[in-house]
Amino acid sequence: MARSGRKELVLGEGERLTDIARQSAARYGIKVVRYEAASAGTTYPQANRSGTGAAVAVAAFADGMYDLLIKGGTCVIPEMGLIRTNVCIRGDKVAAITSDTPPARDVVDASGKYVLPGIIDPHTHLGLFTGLETELETETRSAVLGGVTTIGTYFNQEESYLPLIDSLRRSVPALSRVDMIPHLSMRTDEQVAEMDRYSAQGMNSYKVYMCGVPGIYPNQEDGFIVKVMKRMKELPPWANPILSVHCENQSICDYATEEWQGRTLKTLDDWNETHPNLAEGEAVQRTAYLSEEIGVRAYVVHSSTKEAMERLSLLKHDKLYVETTSPYLALDTGSGIGAYGKMLPPIREEESRLALWDGIRKGLIDTIGTDNTVMTSAEKNISGGMHGAGAGYPTLGTHLVSVLNEGLFRQEVMLDKLVPLMTMNPAKIFGVYPRKGTIMPGSDADIVIVDLNNERTVRPRDLLSRSDFSLFQGSRLRAWPVMTIKGGRIAAQNGRITDDGVRGKILEH
Numbered sequence: 224m225a226r227s228g229r230k231e232l233v234l235g236e237g238e239r240l241t242d243i244a245r246q247s248a249a250r251y252g253i254k255v256v257r258y259e260a261a262s263a264g265t266t267y268p269q270a271n272r273s274g275t276g277a278a279v280a281v282a283a284f285a286d287g288m289y290d291l292l293i294k295g296g297t298c299v300i301p302e303m304g305l306i307r308t309n310v311c312i313r314g315d316k317v318a319a320i321t322s323d324t325p326p327a328r329d330v331v332d333a334s335g336k337y338v339l340p341g342i343i344d345p346h347t348h349l350g351l352f353t354g355l356e357t358e359l360e361t362e363t364r365s366a367v368l369g370g371v372t373t374i375g376t377y378f379n380q381e382e383s384y385l386p387l388i389d390s391l392r393r394s395v396p397a398l399s400r401v402d403m404i405p406h407l408s409m410r411t412d413e414q415v416a417e418m419d420r421y422s423a424q425g426m427n428s429y430k431v432y433m434c435g436v437p438g439i440y441p442n443q444e445d446g447f448i449v450k451v452m453k454r455m456k457e458l459p460p461w462a463n464p465i466l467s468v469h470c471e472n473q474s475i476c477d478y479a480t481e482e483w484q485g486r487t488l489k490t491l492d493d494w495n496e497t498h499p500n501l502a503e504g505e506a507v508q509r510t511a512y513l514s515e516e517i518g519v520r521a522y523v524v525h526s527s528t529k530e531a532m533e534r535l536s537l538l539k540h541d542k543l544y545v546e547t548t549s550p551y552l553a554l555d556t557g558s559g560i561g562a563y564g565k566m567l568p569p570i571r572e573e574e575s576r577l578a579l580w581d582g583i584r585k586g587l588i589d590t591i592g593t594d595n596t597v598m599t600s601a602e603k604n605i606s607g608g609m610h611g612a613g614a615g616y617p618t619l620g621t622h623l624v625s626v627l628n629e630g631l632f633r634q635e636v637m638l639d640k641l642v643p644l645m646t647m648n649p650a651k652i653f654g655v656y657p658r659k660g661t662i663m664p665g666s667d668a669d670i671v672i673v674d675l676n677n678e679r680t681v682r683p684r685d686l687l688s689r690s691d692f693s694l695f696q697g698s699r700l701r702a703w704p705v706m707t708i709k710g711g712r713i714a715a716q717n718g719r720i721t722d723d724g725v726r727g728k729i730l731e732h
Contacts, residue, residue, distance in 0.1 A: 225251040233257070239319045239664060242308050289313050289327040291711060296333025296672060300662050301340070301647035304639050310338060312668040315710040319664055331713070333672050336705065339642055340662050341372030341669025342623050345404070345649040346524055346546060346592030349376055351439070351615070352602045353689070356398055361689040362597055363400040363727065365620040367715045368687055370671035370704035372401050373659055373730070374619075375592070375649070377430055377467070379408040379440055383417055388424055395729050400714065402669075402727040404653050406430050406467055409451045410441065418454050418464075425731020427464040428653055429455070430524075433506045434471035434498075436567055436614065442473045445509070452517045463654060465520040465544075470506035470531070471498060471568060488610040491556040495569040503568060504530030511538040518542070522652065525594045527551045527568045529578035535587045544652050546590045547579050550618055550694055553625040560694055562605050562612040566594070580634045583644065590649045591626055591641075593618040599691050620686030621695050627673065627702035654732035668711035677703040685718060 231254045248255055291312040298306045311319040349358040384407050395403050408430040435442035455464045480497045488494055514521035522544045555576040564570045582588040596615030603613045630636045650660025657666050681695040707715040714725040
């Protein structure tokens with residue numbers, strides 16, 4: 224319009240301008256009017272002057288009230304940055320982002336706070352130590368309190384996944400407070416043969432274990448992994464499948480574990496030695512090569528070591544994505560959490576933890592998940608000490624705050640650098656963007672409001688998990704979410720569930 228000399232932009236019915244478009248119009252002296260009012264000869268009032276000093280005509284709000292208005296907050300919108308703007312919601316969708324203050328049935332004052340897209344935790348496990356239905360209720364409540372509105376959940380079985388997919392389509396809308404992206408672990412040739420049937424139902428995320436979890440998940444040999452990758456290549460291009468890989472060298476871990484036979488594990492450092500850092504570094508290298516050579520997308524889950532970051536700095540390519548977890552970023556072997564922190568891969572030494580933060584700064588790490596594995600103290604066998612305890616811990620309720628507490632105030636990583644790793648990036652990688660992972664007109668109205676000055680002591684009972692412990696119990700964390708909006712409804716506020724009728728859905732991806 225500016226090149227052609229046109230000076231008036233007429234908006235059609237239902238059309239909106241983003242703030243960036245308003246600023247562009249102001250810069251070029253273009254007047255903005257609405258078709259309905261323009262045809263009636265209405266005179267448009269002038270808005271306040273923008274930062275460029277130009278004035279823009281603002282159309283009257285012509286098509287009814289919004290359902291919810293979030294006003295006065297600073298929106299953190301991936302790829303756009305930090306923008307002081309208002310968010311308008313109609314139904315379960317974001318309808319507009321605007322500097323105007325249009326009428327709405329409900330108004331949330333977010334002044335002095337930050338407005339983020341709903342957090343996506345791409346890596347959870349549910350139903351391992353109790354029924355899936357139970358944890359769809361308890362753990363998704365905990366997720367909502369913590370600002371998490373979408374979870375990626377890994378399923379692992381030897382049978383066909385077709386009945387499971389049907390079951391999830393019934394149970395998630397009935398019980399879950401958040402949306403779910405299912406990931407299907409490949410264990411048998413029969414499952415590999417059915418991948419086209421899973422894909423046809425929108426299930427295009429799979430997983431293999433280079434190193435297994437004794438008694439729960441077996442490892443897969445390289446030949447089987449290659450078979451899965453080649454089968455992925457046969458799926459339709461629109462499927463864009465991705466393969467999550469648990470990257471540890473099984474043989475190295477077996478050897479290191481055998482060296483500890485006859486000795487008692489007492490500390491997290493001892494446990495760390497049973498799954499050495501080099502086992503992860505080697506497996507990441509293998510995954511990078513197979514992914515690039517075969518030409519499929521791969522996703523390194525729960526990366527935990529300095530050695531992995533060193534390999535990735537040399538080998539990362541455009542089909543390889545990398546996840547770390549909030550516990551690996553916030554805790555190390557010197558954190559004093561003892562057997563509560565026993566996990567696979569282990570929580571590592573401080574040098575590796577700091578290397579992960581450098582990996583975020585350098586762009587080596589794409590996403591931050593949790594590897595949430597729910598168990599009680601009794602199920603974990605805390606009384607058995609480091610030697611007898613099981614691997615796993617609940618983390619959904621503290622995921623966002625633990626990343627912000629460590630990342631903003633200790634590592635000094637900017638908010639607009641951290642937020643995409645927990646919103647836009649997993650949404651893009653797993654094929655649900657821009658429906659999820661951003662705050663833009665048309666996206667789902669999943670939003671979390673964070674107060675960076677909100678500091679609280681972690682108490683397990685406040686997190687609403689069925690577990691009776693937290694990795695951060697007794698610690699004071701800063702930057703808690705103060706409101707979670709799921710599908711346009713205020714689901715949680717100030718540490719309490721406010722609308723327990725909110726339900727999620729299965730996301731085809």
